[in-house]
Amino acid sequence: MDVASVKVGSAMDAVNKVSEVVENDYVKKWKESGGKVLGYACVTTPPEIIDAAGILPYRIRALGNPNTEIADAHLARFNCSFCRSCLQLGLDGTYDFLDGFIETNGCDHLRGMFENWMYVKPADFFHYVKVPHLTTEDAMNYYVEELVFFKEAIEKHFGVEITDDKLKAAIARQEAIRDRLRQIYSMREGSSPSFTGAEALSLFLLASAVPYDDFIELADKAIAERTGTGVTGYRARLMLCGAATDELDLVRAIEDVGALVVTDALCYGARAFWSPVSTEGDLVKSLADTYLKDMLCPRMYEDFPRRRDFVLNEIKKADVDGVMVMHNKFCDVHGVDNVQLRLDLEKRDIPVLQLEKEYGSRADIGRIRTRVQAFLERIGGKS
Amino acid sequence: MSMTVLRKEDALARGFKQGLFDRVTGLFEIIEKLPDVMSDEEVEGLMSVLPADARASLEAMLIPRNREGSLAFMKMACKWLADAKTAPLEGKKSILVPFCFPPELVHCFDNSYPITSEVLSSLGVIALEGRGERYFEMALGLGLPDHICSANAVEVGSMLGSDDFQPQAIISAAVGSCDINSKTHELVANYHGIPLFVLEKPVENTERGREQYQKNFETLITDLEEFLGEELTEEKLRRTCERVNQGNTLMMELWDLHKAVPDPVPNLFALFTYGARYTMWGTEEAIKCVQTMIEISKRRLKEGAYPADREVARCLLTYTSYYFDLAGLFNWMEERGYTYLGDGLDLLFPGMIDTSSRESMIYGLATEAWNMPMTRQVGGHSMSMCWLEDALWASKDLGADCAIYSGHHSCKQTWSVASILRSELMNRAGIPMLSVQGDSWLKRTTPMSVIQKEIDEFIRNVVVPKRSDRRKVRRRAADRVEGGANAG
Numbered sequence: 001m002d003v004a005s006v007k008v009g010s011a012m013d014a015v016n017k018v019s020e021v022v023e024n025d026y027v028k029k030w031k032e033s034g035g036k037v038l039g040y041a042c043v044t045t046p047p048e049i050i051d052a053a054g055i056l057p058y059r060i061r062a063l064g065n066p067n068t069e070i071a072d073a074h075l076a077r078f079n080c081s082f083c084r085s086c087l088q089l090g091l092d093g094t095y096d097f098l099d100g101f102i103e104t105n106g107c108d109h110l111r112g113m114f115e116n117w118m119y120v121k122p123a124d125f126f127h128y129v130k131v132p133h134l135t136t137e138d139a140m141n142y143y144v145e146e147l148v149f150f151k152e153a154i155e156k157h158f159g160v161e162i163t164d165d166k167l168k169a170a171i172a173r174q175e176a177i178r179d180r181l182r183q184i185y186s187m188r189e190g191s192s193p194s195f196t197g198a199e200a201l202s203l204f205l206l207a208s209a210v211p212y213d214d215f216i217e218l219a220d221k222a223i224a225e226r227t228g229t230g231v232t233g234y235r236a237r238l239m240l241c242g243a244a245t246d247e248l249d250l251v252r253a254i255e256d257v258g259a260l261v262v263t264d265a266l267c268y269g270a271r272a273f274w275s276p277v278s279t280e281g282d283l284v285k286s287l288a289d290t291y292l293k294d295m296l297c298p299r300m301y302e303d304f305p306r307r308r309d310f311v312l313n314e315i316k317k318a319d320v321d322g323v324m325v326m327h328n329k330f331c332d333v334h335g336v337d338n339v340q341l342r343l344d345l346e347k348r349d350i351p352v353l354q355l356e357k358e359y360g361s362r363a364d365i366g367r368i369r370t371r372v373q374a375f376l377e378r379i380g381g382k383s
Numbered sequence: 384m385s386m387t388v389l390r391k392e393d394a395l396a397r398g399f400k401q402g403l404f405d406r407v408t409g410l411f412e413i414i415e416k417l418p419d420v421m422s423d424e425e426v427e428g429l430m431s432v433l434p435a436d437a438r439a440s441l442e443a444m445l446i447p448r449n450r451e452g453s454l455a456f457m458k459m460a461c462k463w464l465a466d467a468k469t470a471p472l473e474g475k476k477s478i479l480v481p482f483c484f485p486p487e488l489v490h491c492f493d494n495s496y497p498i499t500s501e502v503l504s505s506l507g508v509i510a511l512e513g514r515g516e517r518y519f520e521m522a523l524g525l526g527l528p529d530h531i532c533s534a535n536a537v538e539v540g541s542m543l544g545s546d547d548f549q550p551q552a553i554i555s556a557a558v559g560s561c562d563i564n565s566k567t568h569e570l571v572a573n574y575h576g577i578p579l580f581v582l583e584k585p586v587e588n589t590e591r592g593r594e595q596y597q598k599n600f601e602t603l604i605t606d607l608e609e610f611l612g613e614e615l616t617e618e619k620l621r622r623t624c625e626r627v628n629q630g631n632t633l634m635m636e637l638w639d640l641h642k643a644v645p646d647p648v649p650n651l652f653a654l655f656t657y658g659a660r661y662t663m664w665g666t667e668e669a670i671k672c673v674q675t676m677i678e679i680s681k682r683r684l685k686e687g688a689y690p691a692d693r694e695v696a697r698c699l700l701t702y703t704s705y706y707f708d709l710a711g712l713f714n715w716m717e718e719r720g721y722t723y724l725g726d727g728l729d730l731l732f733p734g735m736i737d738t739s740s741r742e743s744m745i746y747g748l749a750t751e752a753w754n755m756p757m758t759r760q761v762g763g764h765s766m767s768m769c770w771l772e773d774a775l776w777a778s779k780d781l782g783a784d785c786a787i788y789s790g791h792h793s794c795k796q797t798w799s800v801a802s803i804l805r806s807e808l809m810n811r812a813g814i815p816m817l818s819v820q821g822d823s824w825l826k827r828t829t830p831m832s833v834i835q836k837e838i839d840e841f842i843r844n845v846v847v848p849k850r851s852d853r854r855k856v857r858r859r860a861a862d863r864v865e866g867g868a869n870a871g
């Protein structure tokens with residue numbers, strides 16, 4: 001891959017610097033000025049509700065942290081290492097800057113992670129948003145009610161009123177953030193993508209870790225810098241699908257051997273921003289439609305065809321040569337869903353590499369590189 | 384991890400044609416022909432014609448103290464399997480259900496029949512040579528990860544990789560309480576192109592959660608009526624619900640018998656109790672099976688019968704058990720004086736269904752479903768606290784000295800909060816909990832000898848000394864009262 005063909009701009013360097021740490025300088029500045037920060041982990045949590053309260057929504061991440069020794073005393077080795085890794089950072093004090101937490105029942109591991117976190121280190125504010133696994137009318141009504149409870153809990157604890165105007169403004173802000181991410185992803189679809197996969201992930205991580213104004217400024221600079229530039233010389237265009245993948249080093253390792261990640265269907269990625277939130281009518285219902293009805297996650301049932309079609313559409317849009325479906329060891333929802341996806345894609349003669357990995361494990365990187373190299377040999381790819 | 388694909392056609396070419404269901408029903412056709420009462424000589428003769436793994440299981444079940452109860456259970460299982468086999472020939476639709484779903488709802492319909500995934504896996508593990516592991520491998524051959532749940536994967540592997548029985552629909556009732564169970568059933572439905580009916584448990588054990596669950600349950604009934612082309616009438620509901628009530632009354636009686644010291648209920652009956660609950664509840668066969676277990680237990684209570692010289696420790700297993708070596712776990716424990724009071728799957732909380740109207744019966748069935756194991760505990764708002772609440776209640780009600788978490792490695796939800804359960808059982812009730820790492824259905828993961836050693840060391844070095852301390856504390860307290868009275 002011809003890295004030199006991409007201009008190394010200061011904006012992208014700045015983005016990478018911020019994205020590689022949990023408590024970044026922007027968060028520190030926000031806290032120093034008296035701002036509150038609430039942590040959430042799952043894409044079924046609308047950050048708009050937090051934002052509307054004047055609180056910074058922060059998406060919990062582990063950034064490939066391989067250490068889990070404190071967490072392992074609570075969660076078991078049979079729990080996914082992403083959750084163990086996040087719990088570790090919670091219990092070792094890395095996340096002490098958070099003023100509270102939002103739990104969702106994203107998966108069994110995530111539920112266990114929050115229960116242990118709160119058992120060992122209770123937070124002043126903790127709210128559980130119970131998210132249905134279906135999108136029937138009854139389920140949607142239930143979720144709408146859950147979002148109202150969520151809003152009320154924040155209002156009560158933080159002594160703020162979340163008016164419709166505030167919520168509308170927060171939706172507009174989050175929509176602007178999503179719009180930048182859509183633009184960044186679109187700039188990867190051409191034959192000379194403007195961003196590598198690792199850079200796109202870095203920008204995605206930035207979006208849910210810094211205040212709105214700071215993200216817009218950094219993202220706009222990065223977009224401006226990269227407009228008209230492109231990566232060439234790669235061997236194949238890949239799509240990443242699967243479990244929680246916020247590991248910048250992993251994506252870099254995949255791209256180091258000649259692949260270029262041009263799109264994805266990850267929850268730390270494309271699954272989180274394509275669907276817009278309407279500001280017409282009942283705002284909470286609009287949020288529910290986006291964050292549940294439109295959500296693409298294997299935690300949902302009776303919805304596999306929509307997940308598969310999203311992947312097929314992305315393959316076409318981004319001219320993908322092969323798909324990597326990954327899951328972290330012990331992740332059930334992706335471990336099983338990836339099999340369904342692989343079988344469906346293979347029926348359509350789309351090359352697939354199915355990979356189980358240990359989250360954050362540096363020892364796994366060498367093995368993964370070998371598998372990716374072999375996959376690139378198999379699919380040939382363009383140059 | 385290697386993801387070699389073993390396609391169905393390859394599996395068939397490699398001689399895996401006969402699936403688990405076919406093989407298990409074949410074996411049970413032999414058992415069906417056995418007399419209700421068997422002499423030692425007849426048992427010995429039967430053993431001589433069985434393959435090794437089936438012989439080991441049947442030997443465990445047919446030792447004198449287990450024999451009558453085991454035969455009652457096996458006869459019930461024979462009927463369940465035989466009816467499942469003939470159901471399609473009679474125009475009925477077979478519906479695959481998980482253990483955490485009340486099969487009586489399916490029994491209510493004339494045109495359908497319930498096949499319980501985990502029970503089929505368990506019967507395969509108990510009865511088949513190789514303990515059904517070849518079917519688990521078929522599931523892995525499809526690319527499924529090795530951390531999927533063998534409780535389902537053994538049976539489902541057979542459905543995916545062999546020319547086995549196929550259900551016409553699947554009810555998925557673990558949504559909200561177990562990801563791997565739900566995802567596995569979703570995959571099978573998509574793979575075979577059959578309908579999947581989802582009964583979601585909202586993750587809150589509140590009135591609001593119960594109301595939502597009721598809506599979900601009623602939607603399921605409407606969907607089933609449409610799928611089966613049959614109305615669920617009041618008459619059909621009443622016929623089954625009355626039998627459910629009979630069964631539930633008996634189950635409570637059996638539970639109470641466990642409270643006696645020493646426990647007169649043979650260890651293995653804990654398994655038979657839920658084996659009946661998960662398959663034939665709402666039928667005469669299940670009632671007969673539980674009645675037999677009660678009669679035996681009452682007789683043993685009267686005789687003061689117990690397999691060891693004394694009851695050393697009363698153990699509550701907090702979740703699943705181990706099913707690949709019945710003699711090695713159930714019989715071994717009670718012969719050492721370790722009573723198996725029951726496990727998490729015995730936490731059934733049976734109630735009485737109001738049979739006065741269609742609505743009341745549907746509400747009652749939904750309540751049964753709501754209270755099913757796993758759904759009730761880890762499907763609650765807090766997995767740890769809802770599980771703890773039930774484990775604490777059962778421990779106290781049955782006078783447990785200790786708890787054992789079998790640590791079935793696929794139960795990610797219980798593993799994720801097992802440390803909290805262990806701490807709180809000790810903090811709140813002084814009950815120590817042993818966590819064993821193993822697979823409940825696959826013998827290859829942790830050998831029974833290792834499990835035995837861990838249980839043995841735990842009871843001898845932790846439970847018994849601790850119980851002695853408690854007794855000393857009680858004695859000192861009693862002495863003080865007595866001394867005070869004398870002084871007075």
